Amino acid sequence: MTTAARAGQRRRPSQGGYAIRTVTRSATRTARAAGAAIARAWGRAAAAVEPVTSVISTIGWLVLAAAVGAGAIALGFGWVEFAFVAATLAGAVLLAVPFVFGRVRYRVEVELQPRRVVAGERALGRLVVVNDGTSPSVGTRMELPVGAGLAEFRIPSLAPSAQHDELFAVPTQRRAVIVAGPAVSVRGDELGLLRRTVRWNEPVELFVHPRTARLKPSAAGLVRDLEGEVTAKITDHDISFHALRQYEPGDPLRNVHWRSSARTGQLMVRQYEETRRSQLLLLLGTDPAHYADEHEFELAISIFASLGVQVVRDGTEMAAHTEALALRSATVTSLLDDSSRIEAAPSTKALREFARDASRRMPSASVVIAVVGSQLPLTELRAVETSLANDVQLLAFRAHAGADSRIGKVGSSPVATIGELGELPAVVRKVRP
Template sequence: MSAVSRLRRTGLTSTGAWMALAAVCLTGAGTWADYPELVTLGLAATGALLVAALWLLATPKLTTVREVRPRRVFEGSAAQGTLTVTNVGRRGSPPLVITETLGGDRTTVTVPALAAGHDCTVSYPLPVGRRGRYTIPPVRLGHSDPMRLLQRGRAAGSELVVHVYPRVHLLAMNTFGGAQDAEGHTTSNAPLGGAAFHSLREYVPGDDWRRIHWGATARTGTVMARHVVVPDEPRQLIVLDTSSAPYTGTLFEDAVRVAASFCVAAEGSSLPLHLRTTGGAERESSGTALELLSTVQRDSADRGLAALPDLVRDVVTDTQGVALVVVTGRTDAAASQLLMSLRPRFLSVSLAQLVSPDAALPARPHGVLAIAAANSEQFATSWNRLVLR
């Protein structure tokens, strides 16, 4: 993107501030004490500031192209900024100081002096710590006079957005959730072209002749063909509790990481994914789910797992199985009873609980695959050990 100058600001550097103070003090003291040498020193300091101001009047003509890759990263990964500065003016440009700001953290890079028509490309790491959606403001270009008394800066380019996704852990999919099967459950409106037999129907010109069922054709006197479709795949419904009550400390962050890990695991197994939060947000693909999870927050007004029956009412059907995964903090007896009442409606119900290590382990609901852990990493270890055994 081409640089667009928005706001030019000129100000004193720390050296310039001391120089200005010296100019005022020396001139004032020399005048009061009738000491011409002090007045001369004060005027010299003032002259240096004026020369610095005149130097900065000649602003170099520069264009910039900025890139940030990748724009979507996971916690703990690195993002890289690349800036190409081109001097399109007729005179050389002084050394520049480039300032990037991401999430309140500043990164400063120096660009050397550029002759007319020359360019320079610099790369620098960008801090991407906690999950979130970060808006990177326009890059700030700054330069100063040779004596470093004054500095002038301007914003160039446009804003960029970087998504920092929650950290994910490798999770095995729960086989009780219904493995994909080429001869699995089928429906008449399922996509054609699969390998699962659904029914027999009359042959239609253009059908693959290898699908003709010769036995049925001989019995009926009508050419019959096998109607094959893509079998229904078990969907993964992941519900993240976004209420405040179940979590203490940083356990909510671990719960978000667990939910993100289940989303990535479902996508890796090519299973349809549906993510919902008890606050009402929902997504139906791994990419959009991770974007939601990068910004989701706890809400004290959230009903928590009490909203679960309403959240799953429209998801469960008679023609397609659903595996339910609930991610929350510490649960009470009412939540356990609720999960047990929902269990017959799903292929499986899994409960991920992020609890304080010094807290008593919550009761495990009957028929529910429940795992309690102190953080997301411990949960992933316990889950994989249980599912893969």
């Protein structure tokens, strides 16, 4: 056998393998194309029947499944009783069909009065339904989610432009943000087999603020005067006069003390001690493991909000943080609104790390107030103190429901234990950084 013949024999298997691979790729592409076509066709079919299937409730699907099952048993075993069951169930679904037909044009509003309350205060809501159509509307049922509950109202037939009002009470026993709405009209049969819904408005929020205690101005180690606190740093521009020194090229002429310059025969300029406005960082630990129960956690939030509200009223620059939330602190209302959103959540880092991260966001803070629970070890507060700069003062408030209020120290930092919210003002007056 010649060399060329042997080479041809060696090439033949590879050519066959190439052909097999080509056929395989072609079959794969064909299968993918067929799969994509089937998926598109299924999507179009689902979109086409969705208006029909969407009105069938869970109970309706169960009834249809039972009807199909009973019919299969009747056909398979010849049991007439199951045929009657299948006919009855299918008939119930068919009788429900006319109830979902019909169209109404409503203008729906949900009003809450007031929009902001303190936990325990009364809040009322009003559902206003106006017929915006040109013909009388048929009676319908309106559902309105309110927090975790669901309010149902029967809306009677309304003449054109006629209005129907429904009043409802909003539970406000606990601090929260309660969402009312959206209002949804429901058309369907009384058995709930078929159900067609229409959404009419956007949700409305009710802020249930935490209870707070009124504190005196400039409490908890805040600014004592309008000019700020004097530091040891010497500067050429400030308020607190320190000393005179000889003029150096580049010094502003407005700092020249002319009387002393005339007396000494050389230019003298003023020096000042730098003053600093107090900036406060307010922190709240939200790890449920640090609190004895939910009541103690709510007490901590009330302490946190009380301190924050007074700081805002004092006009001191402040930042307020939890592990998961940076609260707005420009106004009392915004601070309390965000306080309503605070939730307990397990923390992935220690309090020291939380305080250090928050301090980085406000590096000029001169006072850090930490509000924690009674189950937090005091060593954690000591760790927070050591992580702060030397010129930053730490104040800690421990919520301990039912305990006697007192003031202690961890390291050089005051630690106030609060047993009841009403005791907070007296304790704050005694706290000294």
